[in-house]
Amino acid sequence: MSDVKPRSSLGLFVTLSVMMFLIFFVWGAWYVTMGTFMTERGIADSIGWAYSVAPIAAIVTPFFMGVFADRFLNAEKLQGLLLFLSGLAIMAAPRFAAPETSSIYLSLLLVHTLCFMPTLGLSNTICLKHLADGDRDYPIVRVFATLGWIVAGLVVSFVFKAEATPTQFYVAGTAAFAVGLYSFFLPKTPPPAKGQPLDIGELYGAATLPYFRKRSFAVFMFASLLAAAAMMPYWSLGSPFGNVVGIERTGAFFSMGQVAELFVLGLVLPVFIKRFGIKWTMMIGVLCWAIRYTLFSGAANAEGGTMWTMMVVAVLLHGFSYDFVFVSGFLYVDRHVKEEVRAQAQGLLVVFTQGIGFLLSSQILVAMVYPSVMGDDGGLAEWQRFWLVPVGYLVPVLLLFALLFREDKPIPHTRPEDFPESA
Secondary structure (H helix, E strand, C coil): CCCCCCCCCHHHHHHHHHHHHHHHHHHHCCCCCHHHHHHHCCCHHHHHHHCCHHHHHHHHHHHHHHHHHCCCCCHHHHHHHHHHHHHHHHHHHHHHCCHHHHHHHHHHHHHHHHHHHHHHHHHHHHHHHHCCCHHHHHHHHHHHHHHHHHHHHHHHHHHCCCCCCCHHHHHHHHHHHHHHHHHCCCCCCCCCCCCCCCCHHHHCCHHHHHHHHCHHHHHHHHHHHHHHCCCHHHHHHHHHHHHHHCCCCHHHHHCHHHHHHHHHHHHHHHHHHHHHHHHHHHHHHHHHHHHHHHHHHHHCCCCHHHHHHHHHHHHHCHHHHHHHHHHHHHHHHHHHCCHHHHHHHHHHHHHHHHHHHHHHHHHHHHHHHHHHHHCCCCCHHHHHHHHHHHHHHHHHHHHHHHHHCCCCCCCCCCCHHHCCCCC
C-alpha cells in the first residue's frame, strides 16, 4: 500500500488561497499606514493605544475560539459573521478620528480587531481540515496571505494614495465584507468539540505550564516575550517616520518587507534552521531588529541615496526580523512539547509574543517613550534618538538569551513531570 497522501484538488487550493489572500488584504490595508493617518488627524498621541488593540485581541482570542469556534458554530459561518462585524467597525472608525472623539475611534478599532483576530485561527482551521496533507499543502496556501498583505499596501499607495486619508479603512472594510460573504460558501467545517465541557485552563495552555520547569523552555518562552516587546515601533511608527524622511507612498514602500518575507520563508529559513539550529536562528532574528532600528536612526541623519539605502535595507530585513523570531518559536515549541499539548503550547506562545509582548511594546515604547523623546515639535534629531531606544533594549535581551539558552535535543516521549527543576 502506498504511503503517498492524495493531492488536494486545484479547486480547493484556489478556494482556500482566495480566502487567505482577502483576509490578510483586510489587515494590510490599514495596519501599516494608520500611523500616518492619525498624525494627519492630530491624534498622534493615541498611536500607542491604536496599536494596542490587536495585542489585546490576541490575548482574548484563545478564549473566544475555545468557547465559540470549537463548540457552537461551523468555522466558515462564524468567520463570515465576524468579518461582517469587523468591516462595519473599521469603516466607521475614521469618522471619529479627531482629538475630541479619539476614544470612540479607538473603541471601534478594538471592536474591529476583536472580531478580526479570531478569523486568523478560523481560516487556519478551515485550511487544515480540508487540505489532503496540511504539512505539504498549507504552506502553499499560506503564501497567498502574505501576497494579500503586499497587494493591499500597493492598492492603498498607488491606486488610492490613501496613506493619510480614511480611504484605507474603507478599502479594508470593503474587503472584509467581500471575504465575509465568501466565507459562507467555503467547505463546511463543523465545530470539533461540540458538546464537550469547557476547560478554561486548556484555552490558555495550562497543560504547558509544567514544561516551564525545564530551564531551556522557560528561557525561550520569556526571551520570545521580551523580544516581542520591542517590535511595535516598526509597525506603528514606521509610516510616519517614512513621511518625515521624504517617503510619500509608505504603504507600498513597507510592503517590500513582506516580499522579503516570502524569500526568507521559502528559501533561507529552512536551510538556516537545519544547519545552525533554533538558538542561532532566534539570535539572528533579534539582531536584525536591532540593526533595523539602527538603520532608521542613521536614516534620520542622512540624505539622498544614503537615506534611501538605509531605509530600503531596514525594510528588507523584515524577512529575517519576523520569520527568524516567530517561526523559530513555533518550531521550538513543536519539537519540545508532546503532541497532545502542542496546540495549547502554540496558543500560549502567541499570547506571550503577539499578545503580552506586543501590548507592552505599544504601551511603553510607542505610548510613553515616543512622545517623551519627540516632545511637541520633534524633528529628525528626535527621531534619531528615539530609534536608538529599542536598540539599547534589544542588545541586553540578545546577550541574556545567548548566555542562558541551551538548545536541548527534542525528547518527544518525555512527560513534563519528569523535567527536573531548573538550577
